[in-house]
Amino acid sequence: MDLLSLARNVKHRVEEPLTDALTVAKIVTDPRNPVLLTLSTALVNPLYRAAFLASAAGSGVLRCLAVRPCDLESLAEYLDIPEDDRPRLRAWLETGVRLGELGRREGCYRLKSPTARLLAQPGNDAVAAALEEILRFHVPVLLDAPRMLSAGRRFSLQDQDGTVIARSSLALRSMVQAAIDRTLDREGPVRLLEIGCGTGAYVRYAAESNPRLTAVAVDLQQEVAARAADNMAAWGLTERVETRQGDLRTLDLQPQFDLVTLHNNIYYFPETERVEALERARSLLAPGGRMLLTTSCQGGGNLGLDVLNLWFTYADFGGPLPQADELVSQMEKAGFTDVRATRIIPGQPFRAFVGTNSPVHSA
Ligand SMILES: C[S@@+](CC[C@H](N)C(=O)[O-])C[C@H]1O[C@@H](n2cnc3c(N)ncnc32)[C@H](O)[C@@H]1O
Structure with missing residues (x-):
């Protein structure tokens, strides 16, 4: 029983014996x-509400309820939950009702709070994933x-759910896209390695x-x-983009790319290995090719980034x-020339770094 309920109970029970x-x-009246x-x-x-919302968004429950109110059975089917576990699913949903995030009418659950409605919108998936990242990794x-x-x-x-991080990372989408706009040639064939x-x-x-761009997209984590x-x-991009699991440090590719991009992952490499990783990225560029690297940097006074930094301080990688x-x-x-660092938005810790694999250096 919480304290407010306890106080209410006392009020309702004044008729009972004095002792x-x-x-x-x-x-x-306990001073604690x-x-x-x-x-x-x-x-x-707020922590309970945040955890419930992150889980409801990540599992797809919010999106499902945004389409129409659903009863327990249809939610269980959507989530592929066996018969035996349906009472447990009900208990979780009822907690969502108790927290004020969901409502229930005539046996059907629906979105109730403004935050639940906001997070249910497909355009806010990165925000929902960022909330999940905070709870699963920052906490x-x-x-x-x-x-x-x-x-x-x-x-x-393995402590990071790569698919959650990949979604939450898109909260930086507008800044990364602005950096791409400034760097990418929009005409003529471009071979991109991401x-x-x-x-x-x-x-x-x-x-x-750029409709003539072709790409190889690589990620270290298999599920990502x-x-x-x-x-x-x-x-509809399989003809133009080859996607594969791989590690920059061991990629077996010819030095054929006009552009290599690394977005939001330089901190996955320990500081002492960054020059080597960058040198490796440069070695995959054709002469005259460029690298675009985007990342949040230290010193922005952003608490979320400070905690991200803390996480990597406690990690055995990065x-x-x-x-x-x-x-x-x-x-x-690492051999790049004409290296430039640009802030995308004044005062923000997010920057774009561009460098060239000069024809002289790569020869
Ligand atoms: C924070 S996520 C960013 C994802 C994406 N670039 C974005 O900005 O939305 C970092 C990604 O880099 C990948 N990564 C880290 N080290 C890598 C490496 N050595 N080679 C290839 N991918 C790597 C991770 O698996 C992870 O998916």
């Missing part, structure tokens, strides 16, 4: 109660950091911007690459977000 009322009054009440309203309830590092240090434990790539393609959305954007390949098929001038110098060490 009982006194005992209850003693409990209600205001602290608990503050915790519950300021921290716990654990805040929660477990001291324990992980005592146990000598680190996060690994490293860490995630959903493949930026390869699609490049392909739509498989999802990107499905997306390419759905977008490293912190780059410092802009350090990354410029790493690109130069």
